[in-house]
Amino acid sequence: MTLQTDAKPRSASEFGADALIVCDNVVRIYQVEQIEVQALQGLDLLVDRGEMIAIVGASGSGKSTLLNVLSGLDVPTAGRARVGDWDLLRMSAADRLAYRRSVVGFIWQQTSRNLLPYLSAAENVALPMSFAGVRSRARTRRTAELLDAMGMGAKAARRPGELSGGEQQRVAIAVSLANRPQVLFADEPTGELDTATGADVFAALRTANESFGTTVVIVTHDADVSGQVQRTVAIRDGRTSSEVVRRTEIDMWGDSAVIAEEYAMLDRAGRLQLPAEYRAALGLRSRVRLDLESDHVGVWPDRAREPHRAREVEPK
Numbered sequence: 001m002t003l004q005t006d007a008k009p010r011s012a013s014e015f016g017a018d019a020l021i022v023c024d025n026v027v028r029i030y031q032v033e034q035i036e037v038q039a040l041q042g043l044d045l046l047v048d049r050g051e052m053i054a055i056v057g058a059s060g061s062g063k064s065t066l067l068n069v070l071s072g073l074d075v076p077t078a079g080r081a082r083v084g085d086w087d088l089l090r091m092s093a094a095d096r097l098a099y100r101r102s103v104v105g106f107i108w109q110q111t112s113r114n115l116l117p118y119l120s121a122a123e124n125v126a127l128p129m130s131f132a133g134v135r136s137r138a139r140t141r142r143t144a145e146l147l148d149a150m151g152m153g154a155k156a157a158r159r160p161g162e163l164s165g166g167e168q169q170r171v172a173i174a175v176s177l178a179n180r181p182q183v184l185f186a187d188e189p190t191g192e193l194d195t196a197t198g199a200d201v202f203a204a205l206r207t208a209n210e211s212f213g214t215t216v217v218i219v220t221h222d223a224d225v226s227g228q229v230q231r232t233v234a235i236r237d238g239r240t241s242s243e244v245v246r247r248t249e250i251d252m253w254g255d256s257a258v259i260a261e262e263y264a265m266l267d268r269a270g271r272l273q274l275p276a277e278y279r280a281a282l283g284l285r286s287r288v289r290l291d292l293e294s295d296h297v298g299v300w301p302d303r304a305r306e307p308h309r310a311r312e313v314e315p316k
């Protein structure tokens with residue numbers, strides 16, 4: 001089987017050695033007739049076990065491609081991608097099936113795509129356990145536990161067509177958790193829902209994370225969702241471009257406030273992308289001057305390029 005390549009243990013210095021999900025310089029190129037489309041252009045991403053994160057980005061930035069790679073549906077062209085001990089570039093077809101069946105769970109935006117319409121909610125949840133050979137009594141017990149946790153215990157006998165969109169998504173989350181996956185990937189899980197129903201589905205994802213210990217990765221355009229997770233990773237042009245990290249601070253009067261800080265991503269070669277608005281505001285172009293201070297690095301425009309300076313240094 002697949003599991004991490006060579007029998008060597010991961011060295012502590014390896015990029016993301018302790019992370020559950022590691023994308024290291026991942027490239028995915030699609031060939032459409034004679035044209036190459038670079039959907040992922042050297043993407044780096046680390047996700048720790050137990051995290052719940054959101055991935056955001058404009059249309060075409062590579063979010064779906066990344067989810068397809070991480071969920072084992074697609075294979076990167078180059079780079080390194082690992083989830084737990086599974087090397088996503090070297091899996092055989094049989095490994096891929098086992099990986100998709102028991103290591104990862106998936107929630108699609110289209111509610112109808114997550115459930116079989118002719119089975120009840122309980123039968124939908126039990127099905128992946130049947131495929132995995134879980135015995136009948138254990139299956140029944142876990143099905144009830146999951147549907148209760150998702151607030152769907154009372155509607156276990158209903159078919160998807162007899163449930164609202166939000167209820168279907170909550171059953172879908174129960175289905176995805178059936179075989180105790182390490183990670184749950186959700187692609188716009190609240191995209192088809194109104195705000196209140198979306199909040200219920202987000203609460204169910206939080207239950208999956210907090211009560212079942214599942215790491216949750218959500219691709220979303222929904223600012224409400226991305227504002228409620230500890231970390232939001234932004235993707236631009238097939239790379240991670242920035243992260244917003246949120247933490248709760250309690251002041252001396254005991255009042256808590258969520259502090260959100262935005263970070264730019266520094267890749268392993270030390271490269272950093274400055275936001276376009278910063279570059280425009282200071283006229284930063286091809287060359288900048290760096291100053292190392294005791295607690296930060298200053299980035300300054302290239303003075304030699306300013307018109308009056310340029311004249312001073314122009315050769316006669």
Ligand SMILES: Nc1ncnc2c1ncn2[C@@H]1O[C@H](COP(=O)(O)OP(=O)(O)OP(=O)(O)O)[C@@H](O)[C@H]1O
Nearest residue numbers: 030032037039057058059060061062063064065066
């Ligand atoms: N199967 C494919 N064949 C060719 N090009 C593709 C394929 N899938 C995606 N692409 C291209 O790769 C780039 C990234 O697409 P991707 O679907 O990952 O973006 P996205 O961020 O998920 O967008 P959206 O938010 O619209 O779903 C786009 O330029 C897209 O046209």
